[in-house]
Amino acid sequence: MTSPPSFEKFALCCAVLLPPSAGCRAPTDGRPFAGTAADGSSGGSGNALDSSSSGSAATTSAGVESGESSTSHGIDAGSSSGGGPSVTAIDLHDVVLHDNPPELADWPITTTLTRVEFRVDGGTDGNGGVFVEFDKKDGDGRWPDIVPPGWDGPLYYTLGLVENIGGQWHASAAMQYWYGLDVNGGNVGADGQVAMNWYYDARWGEMAGHQPAQGESIGVFIVAGNLRGVLDGSQSPVQERSDVVVVPFPGPEGATHEF
Secondary structure (H helix, E strand, O other), X not given: OOOOOOOOOOHHHHHHHOOOOOOOOOOOXXXXXXXXXXXXXXXOOOOEOOOOOOOOOOEEEOEEOOOOOOOOOOEEEXXXXXXXXXXXXXXXXXXXXXXXXXXXHXXXXXXXXXXXXXXXOOOOOOOOEEEEEEOOOOOOOOOOOEOOOOOOOOEOEEEEEEEEEOOXXXXXXXXXXXXXOOEEXXXXXXXXXXXXXXXXXXXXXXXXXXXXXOOOEEEEEEEEOOOOXXXXXXXXXXXXXXXXXEEEOOOOOOEEEEO
16 A cells, blocks of 8 residues: 555544545545535545455356447347446447546456455444446556546546446446455445445536436446546546446345456
């Protein structure tokens, strides 16, 4: 991990959410953490450095995006238990992107997600979050860090969800992770967490205020660097991304998926 950034600038968020050794980074849109509610109250996002507690109820296999061809998404006409379409993979070329570079779908897929956990507990505030494993996560070949303007420390990658809203796929990479931050975003299956604390205003278009239903097919992906509100891709040092894996949206008990 990098050394902690200035404590004085973000003393309040550090005192509330993080131990003194963990440090804070300020998001580019001015919110103390991505999991803080739109009115400024704590949304229990689960920003955490602790990856020891999975907080999950089930382990399954799920679909993945295969390559970059727009014909590879494999959308099934059937329905999932959450009422959305049943899918085997999602191609970002078929998706409406929000608050991200419009050419993101064309960025090369240079890493694959091998595990996604929706954690219900653990972390510094005990509220869980989304944990991912991918083959470039550690080691000499990992993505480079980027220090966004106004931040005191670097970011590593941005995690996004793909949601089906009214028959159209929408996506945004908005949840920011730095190297060593393994869990972020809170228990997504509980209490409208995604609607209130992930995509909560007009920047995210149709995604704003939308909470996927339990069992509904969603996509999960990551992108190198910081993509939250950076439409020109300038804060992604390599402009690379992962595949999109397809999983059922969890309930409040969480879930684990391996690929």
